[in-house]
Amino acid sequence: MSTFPDLTSGHRPVGVVSFAQYDNVRREGDHNEVEMLMPVVAEVFANVGITKDDVGFICSGSTDYLVGGPFSFVTALDAVGVWPPRAESHVEMDGAWALYEAWVLLQEGEIDAALVYCFGRSSPGDLTEIMAVQLDPYYMAPLWPDPTSLAALQAQSMIDAGMATEADFAAVASRARRSALANPKAQVAYDRSPEELLREDYEVAPLRRHALPPLTDGCAAVVLAAGDRAYELCERPAFITGIDHRIETHALGARDLTHSPSTELAGRKAGVDKKKVDVAELHAPFAHQELILVDALGLADDVELCPSGGALAANPMMSAGLIRIGEAAKVIWSGQADRAVAHATSGPCLQQNLVCVLEGV
Amino acid sequence: MSEPVGESERGPVTHMAATTKLDYVFTPGVAQSKNLHGLEQGKFIGQRCPKCKKVYTLSRGSCPTDGLPTDEIVELPNTGTVTTYCVVNVPFAGQSIEIPYICAQILLDGANLSFMGLIQEIPTGDIRMGLRVEAVWVAPEELGPTMASVKYFRPNGEPDADFETYKEYL
Numbered sequence: 336m337s338t339f340p341d342l343t344s345g346h347r348p349v350g351v352v353s354f355a356q357y358d359n360v361r362r363e364g365d366h367n368e369v370e371m372l373m374p375v376v377a378e379v380f381a382n383v384g385i386t387k388d389d390v391g392f393i394c395s396g397s398t399d400y401l402v403g404g405p406f407s408f409v410t411a412l413d414a415v416g417v418w419p420p421r422a423e424s425h426v427e428m429d430g431a432w433a434l435y436e437a438w439v440l441l442q443e444g445e446i447d448a449a450l451v452y453c454f455g456r457s458s459p460g461d462l463t464e465i466m467a468v469q470l471d472p473y474y475m476a477p478l479w480p481d482p483t484s485l486a487a488l489q490a491q492s493m494i495d496a497g498m499a500t501e502a503d504f505a506a507v508a509s510r511a512r513r514s515a516l517a518n519p520k521a522q523v524a525y526d527r528s529p530e531e532l533l534r535e536d537y538e539v540a541p542l543r544r545h546a547l548p549p550l551t552d553g554c555a556a557v558v559l560a561a562g563d564r565a566y567e568l569c570e571r572p573a574f575i576t577g578i579d580h581r582i583e584t585h586a587l588g589a590r591d592l593t594h595s596p597s598t599e600l601a602g603r604k605a606g607v608d609k610k611k612v613d614v615a616e617l618h619a620p621f622a623h624q625e626l627i628l629v630d631a632l633g634l635a636d637d638v639e640l641c642p643s644g645g646a647l648a649a650n651p652m653m654s655a656g657l658i659r660i661g662e663a664a665k666v667i668w669s670g671q672a673d674r675a676v677a678h679a680t681s682g683p684c685l686q687q688n689l690v691c692v693l694e695g696v
Numbered sequence: 697m698s699e700p701v702g703e704s705e706r707g708p709v710t711h712m713a714a715t716t717k718l719d720y721v722f723t724p725g726v727a728q729s730k731n732l733h734g735l736e737q738g739k740f741i742g743q744r745c746p747k748c749k750k751v752y753t754l755s756r757g758s759c760p761t762d763g764l765p766t767d768e769i770v771e772l773p774n775t776g777t778v779t780t781y782c783v784v785n786v787p788f789a790g791q792s793i794e795i796p797y798i799c800a801q802i803l804l805d806g807a808n809l810s811f812m813g814l815i816q817e818i819p820t821g822d823i824r825m826g827l828r829v830e831a832v833w834v835a836p837e838e839l840g841p842t843m844a845s846v847k848y849f850r851p852n853g854e855p856d857a858d859f860e861t862y863k864e865y866l
Binding site: 458 | 712714716718719720721722723724725726727728756757758759760761762763764765
């Protein structure tokens with residue numbers, strides 16, 4: 336009999352058994368989305384010795400606004416090859432939410448394995464404009480606020496509330512980029528002290544260059560497997576013991592930007608505080624957001640934060656969230672951690688948040 | 697007393713225009729670049745799947761059936777078969793061709809995927825499935841990496857193709 340961890344969410348143990356990601360780059364000018372995905376999908380299957388015929392469901396996350404063309408998620412399926420016809424779905428969200436949908440389907444018990452993939456390129460369009468289109472269409476979008484300016488409002492609110500200083504933001508960035516030196520998929524990695532980073536000019540005050548995520552083209556994929564199937568594919572599966580996602584209002588002015596009640600609630604529902612957390616992979620595109628997330632999740636001082644470097648190391652749109660789950664799974668597989676928390680965010684200023692607790696046995 | 701904020705003699709706001717325009721740089725990718733460079737030279741380029749051996753024209757670089765890279769390049773001829781068609785009689789905004797005209801799915805010889813093309817030099821009443829056609833290209837100096845390099849297709853005078861040869865491509 337296989338042993339499974341206690342579950343907070345769901346009733347069927349589902350594990351992350353494989354993960355692959357593209358080389359995160361500033362501009363992938365040679366390959367289209369299908370050509371980027373093909374090697375990643377091939378790798379995520381090869382890692383566990385299966386093919387597309389071994390998964391009962393395929394779910395993807397992406398947005399046509401990044402590609403600039405309609406139905407890009409349909410053509411992306413060509414990277415998998417969906418013949419004979421497959422059960423398949425798509426979310427106009429980060430791949431972490433596609434993983435959530437696959438996890439729900441796996442709970443139903445009709446299938447034992449699923450493929451989740453996502454892709455997002457920041458280079459085809461002007462991200463500062465594209466990201467404004469997700470805002471409320473009456474009061475916010477017509478102003479075309481760029482993501483950095485909105486994040487800067489959030490950071491300034493933290494400073495005004497006496498919760499953090501610019502030096503705290505620099506400390507987050509310094510640690511994340513140093514961790515990223517050990518991540519071969521990192522796009523931005525360096526060893527610079529917070530003091531050195533504080534000498535940078537402001538991009539949008541109070542955020543300096545180091546507090547901003549890189550612009551990244553990339554994609555990623557994960558294989559989920561349930562029950563005994565997880566052990567057939569992986570010696571030590573990273574079982575999803577808790578998963579939940581919550582959203583806050585789209586009206587930025589109605590939110591307290593210094594706190595993340597949606598992360599707090601999702602974390603509680605996912606059972607983050609039930610046992611000791613060893614590692615947390617947080618999707619904080621802007622440095623100050625990590626401080627908000629650590630607070631919302633109630634993470635203790637001894638939790639290792641973002642060993643991959645997090646979204647400050649590479650931030651492929653619609654993918655950086657799923658990559659956090661993949662990176663958290665890696666530390667479970669290796670035995671480096673017994674319990675890891677992965678987090679994904681979407682929307683301006685941490686509007687929507689997903690929390691996923693992974694455990695090894 | 698001043699006027700209440702937000703009210704005017706023009707009445708409540710019932711509409712607002714929020715114009716959105718986003719510009720993109722399109723990356724055709726390795727496979728599609730080869731197709732586009734072919735069009736620039738007045739040639740159709742196809743790509744063959746290593747597994748099912750099907751040849752795709754205007755490929756995005758993968759076999760949609762097998763999910764494998766279609767790395768083998770195949771130069772395709774100028775001739776093909778009309779698998780199905782539509783006679784356009786309805787005017788619409790931005791129409792550049794005089795109606796009625798024929799829009800057809802064309803399966804190039806040696807290809808396993810059809811694409812849409814304009815048919816000219818035949819009365820609309822004479823169009824039919826199985827009609828053999830050839831591509832008419834723009835003048836050499838006007839050729840570019842675009843489907844606009846193909847002006848249209850026209851009957852090439854060969855006898856109609858047997859239904860069995862294209863029934864899988866409808």
